[in-house]
Amino acid sequence: MYRSPDGRIADEILYRHDEARLEIVEQGRPWSFDADGALFRLVAEARRIRLAHLFDPVLAVHTSLVEPLPHQIPAVYEAMLPRQPLRFLLADDPGAGKTIMAGLLMKELIARGDLKRCLIVCPGNLVEQWQDELYHRFHLPFEIMTNDKLEAARTGNWFQENDLAIVRRRLFEPLARPDAFKQRDVTARAFADLYRAQAAEFPAECKTGDYEKRIQAAYPIHPLPRSNADVPEDSKVGLVVLSAEHPYTKEPGNAAEVSAQAILESRGNTPRLYRNTLVFLAADKVRLQDLDEELRRFRAWESILAEKETLNLDPHQVRQAETQKQAADGTVTARLPETYQWLLVPEQTNPQAPMRWQAVRLSGSDALAVRASKKLKNDEMLITSFAASRLRMELDRVPLWRGDRWMPR
Known part of the structure; x- marks a missing residue:
């Protein structure tokens, strides 16, 4: 009985005349481990990672910096992933976490080797x-x-x-x-x-392109209030543009936060009711100096043109002054969005927690009100509608029920 080189066991009867084809060989190993150990470990680790989804059903969740909501797990792992090829329309209310679901799906498909190239429009x-x-x-x-x-x-x-x-x-x-x-x-x-x-x-108002006017109609703007009484009580979200006397800096207790706090707490001598409907736009203290310089230059040329007869300017000098005034006016217009770049949003995690300010820097080429609106919506600091799952999650955090009984407050 013997074992063949390919591992099979066989038997054969030997006779005297078979001695000539028999020989004694040194005992050896059927295989050896003389290959590169580091390369073998690399291949084994790559194979383990490729098969990781078989051992971790939610691999993308555990390898990403996300905390998925309850409705996102069934949507990705029960509705979308089992579909091959995938033909799926993911639609939900604003703030429901569609970006998170799309990212989880892409990462799971990449881990499974089903996705190599991806285009997002x-x-x-x-x-x-x-x-x-x-x-x-x-x-x-x-x-x-x-x-x-x-x-x-x-x-x-x-x-x-x-x-x-x-x-x-x-x-x-x-x-x-x-x-x-x-x-x-x-x-x-x-x-x-x-x-x-x-x-x-698309709704008709979305085809007009007049986005700025629609934003101003939906969200009132209160420019440069002289006191907290100038900002009315309103259930709609309002944007308060603070004056240049109250610029923003990153130091705690800066002039912008103090002014915004005074407006937010009261209107005149009456406590304000709708405190969660106001956001504030403040000027950057460093950029404000550049704006002030350009504004002084504009006012200087404007004063020269107003006194052109007193100064006895000839037509050539008048044209030069008008050109300089237009240039200064354009510079002031360009510096205004660069100066008013800080959006102050009041934030309170729960009714007992103290209110704190979250400063957000605005960017883009739109008007200031449009920038503020887009930034608030994109960062979910302004939620115009709640998805049903998000509303249920928020209500579950409020202790309204004890068992099957409602606890009045």
């Missing part, structure tokens, strides 16, 4: 937010496509060089024209059909 004002959220929370290095990057692509095709990309939706809007289908593939035509279908469902 979103509104232009949200591309940076998507990039930051996916990188800081899920460690997914998405790149934002721009015209400069398209022209600087080494291969001539930027998408071949970047597997994870974010594109502004406006770059796809020309695909919605019927004459754009001549040189487009099936994917582009399908996206154009989807875009046209969505555009047909």
Whole structure:
């Protein structure tokens, strides 16, 4: 009886004439471990990571900086992941955590080896937010496509060089024209059909493009109040623009916070009721000095033109003064959004906790009120509507029920 080199056991009857083909060999090992140990460990670790989802059913949750809400786990792991190929429309109310669900889905598909290239198409004002959220929370290095990057692509095709990309939706809007289908593939035509279908469902006020006026109508603006009595009581969210006498600095107890605190606590001698409906826009103390300098220059040229007859200016000098005045006016207009860049939002974790101020820096090219509105909504500091699951979660934090009985307060 013997074992063959391939591991099978066999037997054979030997006779005297078989002695000639028998020989004694040294005892050896059927296999050896003389390969590179570090390389073997690397391959084994890669295999373990590839199969990690079989041992951890919520791998993306445990490897990301997120705390998913109760409704997000079933949506990702019970509704979307089992679908192969995935054809799923994820739609929910603002603040329901659609970005978190999308990030969990992408990370799970990457861990399973089902996703290598991903394209996110979103509104232009949200591309940076998507990039930051996916990188800081899920460690997914998405790149934002721009015209400069398209022209600087080494291969001539930027998408071949970047597997994870974010594109502004406006770059796809020309695909919605019927004459754009001549040189487009099936994917582009399908996206154009989807875009046209969505555009047909847009409310009429969203098609006018007059976003700033709609923001001002929905959220009243109170510019430069001289006292807390100048800001009325209103159940609507209002933006209070603090005067330049109360600039913001990062030091505690700065002039902007003191002025905002006085307005928030009372109106005149009466305590304010709607304290959670006011946010404040304050000027940066350092940028305010630059604005003051440009404003003085504008007022100087304005004074010269007002006294041109007294100063006996000739027509050439008048034209020079008008040109300088227009230039100073343009500079002041440009410096105003740069100066008023701090949004002060009152924050209170629970009714017993003290109120504290959260300072948010505004950026962008929109009007100041539009910037404030978008920033508040994107960071969920202003929630205009609650998803049912989020509302249930918030109500569960309030001790209204004890067993099956309601506890009145």
